[in-house]
Amino acid sequence: MTNPIRVTIWNEGWHEKNEERIRAVYPQGIHAAIAEGLDDPRIEVQTATFFDPDLGLTDEVLASTDVLFWWGHVVHRDVPDELVNRIQARVLDGMGLVVLHSGHHSKIFQRLMGTSCNLSWREHEGGERERVWCLDPAHPVAEGCPEFIEIPRSEMYGEPFDIPQPDRLVFVSWVEGGEVFRSGCCYHRGRGRIFYFSPGHEAFPIYYQPEIRRVLTNAALWCAPLHESGVRLVNRHRPEPLSPIAAGPGA
């Protein structure tokens, strides 16, 4: 594991740029609030947005990123396919990926899941209460979590959520208006680890909550590649057998 872990937080940044009410919540951008929350000596953070040259994600940036955070919503379709290809390749080779909230419909998440990632949703005026229940308190991403994290004002995301069954399901949310949602899901794809975490609607100050920041910090640590050693998942031609092959039935 690199020391410290190099995290790149990507945020599209559209809402903060175009909507006064969102800028009021996140004046420096959602990415800045997330970065501030990853305040841990084991982590080193940089940020990038949709409006940066090359969306801030050049080959050099990706190559030196251990864990990529992804917050997107409005411009999903404008993220170039070739960038999605490069991110996917890096994840399969070991880079961690933390997908947040409306990132469920990002190209990169759909690509890695293979499904539509559709869900139910409701944006209630003023928000509604959400309780993020921890099903697996011994899991690394749940370190330091209470029984549940209470979010006073949230947007509803509800089941059915069209994802492959998670490798580990860590959080399930209760929402005031009557739904449930798999809000914290762990996946392994190739050599990489992926964590999807649903809380984080742009209109509410969720990324300032200490418990949410704790989960994001845990997620960065859990998603970081453990080791560079070992075999790559490449296509491998092995013309010589390891053990002798008898002359075939036709011999």
Place this chain on the structure above:
Amino acid sequence: MTNPIRVTIWNEGWHEKNEERIRAVYPQGIHAAIAEGLDDPRIEVQTATFFDPDLGLTDEVLASTDVLFWWGHVVHRDVPDELVNRIQARVLDGMGLVVLHSGHHSKIFQRLMGTSCNLSWREHEGGERERVWCLDPAHPVAEGCPEFIEIPRSEMYGEPFDIPQPDRLVFVSWVEGGEVFRSGCCYHRGRGRIFYFSPGHEAFPIYYQPEIRRVLTNAALWCAPLHESGVRLVNRHRPEPLSPIAAGPGA
């Protein structure tokens, strides 16, 4: 479940068309040998190949297909993306998919898995012995299977295989030259079921073996959509809460 189950076997057909030694093994094409093997009153079969108009997979064909079999190798990259999109959408809406042998590198399998699907391989002159061990003898796709299926001459496929961990791992193969391989893997994606089965190299008469035909028949039955009832996995806006939402903290 429709009765009978409507299976469409898609085979690229390139080898049989271009290579005499393959045509000698499968004079009517690999698809014809597979179709012959699905000899069960509960199943109704049609076939299609890369060389048919629209690759034989129009919207009408897909809409009336309960389970699609896929054998491809040489022309993976020539299958149009829009067809891959349509197949993926049908699988997520409930169509079963049976991916065979070198189909591991097909666009549709990579799309649904989200990974590279890379593996190790060796084509030994005359082939080598493979034993397909059944790990889960009570599983529907293993009905009627012995402890292992012996294939006298096979191509080696070996680990590591870059796939998401299967939802159920039914078969693992031993190969004479020294490797192992997850040769029978079950997945659920959206409302659809997917079965990957690795035996079936074009140069060997594997699809004529009764035990292999039994597995393929089982796979068709298992992958068929069980029921059309119930909820679709669409994006769903539910503006009205199901339970009352208290006035928020800002109220």
Place this chain on the structure above:
Amino acid sequence: MTNPIRVTIWNEGWHEKNEERIRAVYPQGIHAAIAEGLDDPRIEVQTATFFDPDLGLTDEVLASTDVLFWWGHVVHRDVPDELVNRIQARVLDGMGLVVLHSGHHSKIFQRLMGTSCNLSWREHEGGERERVWCLDPAHPVAEGCPEFIEIPRSEMYGEPFDIPQPDRLVFVSWVEGGEVFRSGCCYHRGRGRIFYFSPGHEAFPIYYQPEIRRVLTNAALWCAPLHESGVRLVNRHRPEPLSPIAAGPGA
């Protein structure tokens, strides 16, 4: 699969025998209400209770049972270990098991799970609303289910639930008082299938609800052994190798 499927519904029967308020809800016993709900020509039902000789579960009964339903609560510790041994052996050999509600703490469920099966709970005067959300609408046990099943009055069961991660998680419940719970969980153990379904508190008429009866009927069909063919999961000595073993390094 036997035709029809032979279901045995085991209910301890203590509450109905000893408490007037429960007898008012289930005058013939919980088992009778469940049996009435499995009204399907593919299913044949018998019942047994704790107060029957041998608890109604002789070797003959178990041997002729395809799927055993289990409702227990007060007398868990009084079920003899030797009976638990026999049920476990039958499940591992293919008998299905449907564990209901407070059966989470039964010896047989703990035995098959390997965990404590602890959870949180609350019995609110008059009950509280529960919505059983379906996460996997294409799953066999969800056939015919709406988006969610609403139970007007229920007892709260909440996370964390100390179970192995389910092989398939089909239902998650929302409860009015603020919790979530994995209410419909599928497992495979040995050759057998297990379904845990949490709704069914004795004080409320839940087993009369048509949607709940539909799930129980689906569960009976899904848990039934698919086929008797194939290999048993016995300890197997195979002194003769299948392929030749070279003289060892010490030779």
Place this chain on the structure above:
Amino acid sequence: MTNPIRVTIWNEGWHEKNEERIRAVYPQGIHAAIAEGLDDPRIEVQTATFFDPDLGLTDEVLASTDVLFWWGHVVHRDVPDELVNRIQARVLDGMGLVVLHSGHHSKIFQRLMGTSCNLSWREHEGGERERVWCLDPAHPVAEGCPEFIEIPRSEMYGEPFDIPQPDRLVFVSWVEGGEVFRSGCCYHRGRGRIFYFSPGHEAFPIYYQPEIRRVLTNAALWCAPLHESGVRLVNRHRPEPLSPIAAGPGA
């Protein structure tokens, strides 16, 4: 995580005590060879055997053990149930457990799996070659592993192996005589982590191989409880709702 991790290696010790040919391979006992292999500054090792008072596993020992290794074979049935109860409780509360080779039939492994853990086996005169293939090279227990670990002389363990499907399947073995086996399996039960690793027949010097020792060291690190914080998986009565409950339908 405690620092260093406190590992207790339990070995029944019967073979070394009673059979000259085994003593020749492991003169200090299998436990001593394993202990020697866990040569890592992050790990602190103690050992215990069946012949120690209380089998060496008093409450004090278990309470100060982060990861328990278990090698047993001949005296499985003589391990007291009350000790098995105590070990299970510790695992569910977070202690790691590494079960080795013939430990597949130990009471504690069967207890935690809920299945028979039966398998096929063959003890070939002089042993046979085994290749332990790594399916998941990025997994913590595979750190530093090559594509496969070659064991020149081993005892055959083969499928079907009657275990719940592993949460992560890291190793699958090829054996010279023709079988395959899931040789490295990860489980989560309660707050604890379990790793089963099959290589290690008493008659062959397998625990002296550096690659095997590397896997065991990795396993100790992976199984160690990550954090003591967070919720315990106890039975929890929460009489007061978190959110208001409306007066019921009967009100």
